[in-house]
Amino acid sequence: MATMKSVQTGAVGKIDVVDIERPVPGPKDVLMRIRACGICGTDVTFLHMGGMPARAHLGGDLVPVAVGHEPAGEIVEVGAEVTDLQVGDRVVVNPQDAPTGIIGCGGKWGGMSEYLLIENAEVDKSVAVFPDTVPFEVAALNEPMAVARHCVNRSEAGPADRVVVFGAGPIGLGAAIWLKLRGVEHVVVADVIPSRLEKALAIGADAVINSAEEDMTARLTELHGQAANALGQPRPGTDIYIDAAGAPAVFNTTVASAKWGAKLVMVAVQKKGSEFDLGGMLRSELTLVASQGYPTEIFEVTPELVEHHERFARLISHRVPFSEVEQAFELTMTPGAAEKVVVTFDE
Structure with a gap:
């Protein structure tokens, strides 16, 4: 069984880096290797809570959350029925399109992991492809x-x-x-x-x-x-x-x-x-x-993010390797210490 490292909420104010089974794509899925993932205020909120209620509307017990909803990476496996994506494509993700729940926000999968399963993968619906002229850490700004x-x-x-x-x-x-x-x-x-x-x-x-x-x-x-x-x-x-x-x-x-x-x-x-x-x-x-979320904008912004990527790159204050992901979250949780932290994954 192949495994991967994934970040989830731990004790209040802390993360746990856990080893979990690497997902295997079905016929309509793709497997994405994460190359960069931003840390958002929503991630910090989950950390402050120590997870999220299992049934929020019923006030259920807190359960760990697989965090990270700002990933960018490359396709490494493609399901047999997927025709518009191929191995090597560089992609950003629509976290809200996952059928098993919003990626990094209570869904089954989190983007702050070595790999991410994109279920029912479809270009311009669940993912968008971007060129190699754009660094992965800048592409990870697509969602915010x-x-x-x-x-x-x-x-x-x-x-x-x-x-x-x-x-x-x-x-x-x-x-x-x-x-x-x-x-x-x-x-x-x-x-x-x-x-x-x-x-x-x-x-x-x-x-x-x-x-x-x-x-x-x-x-x-x-x-x-x-x-x-x-x-x-x-x-x-x-x-x-x-x-x-x-x-x-x-x-x-x-x-x-x-x-x-x-x-x-x-x-x-x-x-x-x-x-x-x-x-x-x-x-x-x-x-x-x-103004809440991005009803239509998630991939409308991608071409302009590509065109003006050097301008958007200025928003990133810290690039932290995944090996130091605990420090990356501590930095984000310290008021005034950082503007935008992006965690990068090794080649």
Whole structure:
């Protein structure tokens, strides 16, 4: 029996690297050798929980989770009935297409493993092929960049819009890149970590704001001009606010700053118990738009990720070999220590 190493949740805040049986593809499946896999905030959430409930809606006991839903790799085995993939193809994955559950999010398989079974493999449905001009670790950004792209699509931002993105993590910076590639005239990124703001400028943001040190409303007015809310009170001319931070202060700042008809797109996971000023929303007729996942974007982003891969590569702060995967997760779980960690697998 051939085995492989796979990462799953262990004790609270820890991972276990376990040896499990290497899957064997059926007639409609392919086996993918993982060459890179990103670590996401969702993985960290599972670690903090020490797993996930066996039956979440019933409050069941916690069970280990095979983590990793941002893999990139190459096909090493192809089922007899698969006709559009071949050994050696370099692919990224749609984690949500697996019939045995979402890859890395409670499904049978996790992408932070040496191999991954792609069930019912189909190009542009379960996988997308990318060229060898793109490093595997950059291709592994495909899934989070699909999240960022959906957020931008939900914003419906146009060239003349003035946008501010709160949070210079991978999703926020990815949104900034997509906004600029979309032709949006002016994109501001706000964060509290200077190194992240430097990176925001490097990937093409027009301006940055350190929200821990600067007056957000005053700076946005300086950058986007002055407008007003429905009562005629002065407000910045910012058209769209994107929350990729998930902090209550972002929502409150937006409500306090929003002009008449502004829009807030919420892509970050919000903390429970946050209180919002509904009256302030009313005074600006602020539209709140929620953005979840990537209903259509998972492979729509792949060609542009390929075309602009050097720009997206700047989002990766740390490349850590699989032999040091414990340190990679510790790095991700340490606030402010890393922006985007990608685990790489040996040739």
